[in-house]
Amino acid sequence: MTLRDWTSSRLAVDRDGLPTGVLNVLPVGAHGLKATRTEQPPAFVYCTEVGPAAFTPNDLDDARQEMGELEFVVVTKRPIANDTYAHADDLGVVVGGLGALHAALRNSDDVGTYKSKNHEFVHSRLSGNRHVASWQRVGYDAYTIERPRDLRTLVIVTLNPYEVTQEEAYRLLNAHPEVDIDALVTTNPSCSGFSKATLEAVSHAGVEIRTFRDFLSSLGEPWED
Amino acid sequence: MGGLTRWPQLGYLRRVVQTRSGVQMWLFGSVLTSQTPADLDVLLVYRDLADIEAIRAAHAWAEEIPPINIIAVTVQEESDYAFIRGAHARRIL
Numbered sequence: 001m002t003l004r005d006w007t008s009s010r011l012a013v014d015r016d017g018l019p020t021g022v023l024n025v026l027p028v029g030a031h032g033l034k035a036t037r038t039e040q041p042p043a044f045v046y047c048t049e050v051g052p053a054a055f056t057p058n059d060l061d062d063a064r065q066e067m068g069e070l071e072f073v074v075v076t077k078r079p080i081a082n083d084t085y086a087h088a089d090d091l092g093v094v095v096g097g098l099g100a101l102h103a104a105l106r107n108s109d110d111v112g113t114y115k116s117k118n119h120e121f122v123h124s125r126l127s128g129n130r131h132v133a134s135w136q137r138v139g140y141d142a143y144t145i146e147r148p149r150d151l152r153t154l155v156i157v158t159l160n161p162y163e164v165t166q167e168e169a170y171r172l173l174n175a176h177p178e179v180d181i182d183a184l185v186t187t188n189p190s191c192s193g194f195s196k197a198t199l200e201a202v203s204h205a206g207v208e209i210r211t212f213r214d215f216l217s218s219l220g221e222p223w224e225d
Numbered sequence: 226m227g228g229l230t231r232w233p234q235l236g237y238l239r240r241v242v243q244t245r246s247g248v249q250m251w252l253f254g255s256v257l258t259s260q261t262p263a264d265l266d267v268l269l270v271y272r273d274l275a276d277i278e279a280i281r282a283a284h285a286w287a288e289e290i291p292p293i294n295i296i297a298v299t300v301q302e303e304s305d306y307a308f309i310r311g312a313h314a315r316r317i318l
Contacts, residue, residue: 163296
């Protein structure tokens with residue numbers, strides 16, 4: 001069974017067994033699928049090959065060449081390069097896993113515009129902040145944030161667990177070697193603080209860790225280099 | 226041990242964890258209470274971060290169906306958070 005066959009057989013219901021609105025699925029080209037939905041326009045999905053090599057911006061361009069109408073690239077059992085997300089945002093397509101595809105099929109007329117609830121929350125708060133001139137994703141949950149006047153650009157990685165563990169802090173820092181992270185920012189409203197171990201982990205890396213509320217409040221401040 | 230027999234991916238994770246001495250494996254959340262959990266929550270308690278890096282690298286746990294959601298804490302963090310008691314976690318290794 002190819003990954004496309006596997007994906008095709010799993011589009012009608014999500015992991016909780018709930019229907020996504022998909023009526024039938026037809027193959028398109030070598031890797032594509034057209035999912036016809038009950039009340040929404042059809043969705044065009046590209047299924048990547050499984051493998052150890054990361055899915056890169058060049059791979060995304062190749063996929064678009066192969067399937068011009070693609071809206072969503074589903075990547076399973078394969079890493080995704082951090083810079084692929086910014087490229088996908090620029091192209092107006094989504095790169096993600098099967099769970100995100102299920103949510104997109106259920107909730108979005110254009111699955112290429114789908115955002116998770118957490119991304120919607122973060123993006124709206126950044127876009128609506130007067131101390132943010134522009135922002136761009138540099139990873140699934142990583143952002144460069146340009147600020148007006150002489151305020152320097154910040155790089156953050158957001159996360160959402162109730163408790164931020166030391167291991168998670170290290171893992172997020174190591175997952176973004178191509179950028180100098182200023183802060184890990186938790187978007188979980190129930191997070192009231194951080195353990196000594198987690199604070200030590202980020203301190204050793206020269207990074208701060210803040211709640212999203214505190215981070216937004218600090219956007220007008222200079223931030224030390 | 227019902228979770229291990231019902232969900233083969235948990236059995237595989239247990240075998241991987243077994244190769245790293247000193248790592249405890251606990252289940253918590255809906256895997257203990259539901260026949261159709263949205264994900265399989267696993268707590269690993271460790272002393273050496275390299276053990277967790279090896280376990281995470283061994284397999285794409287989050288891409289299983291249901292996905293395995295791993296939280297890893299040091300022995301000290303577990304003591305600080307009292308996670309096991311608070312989550313009514315069940316030890317399987």
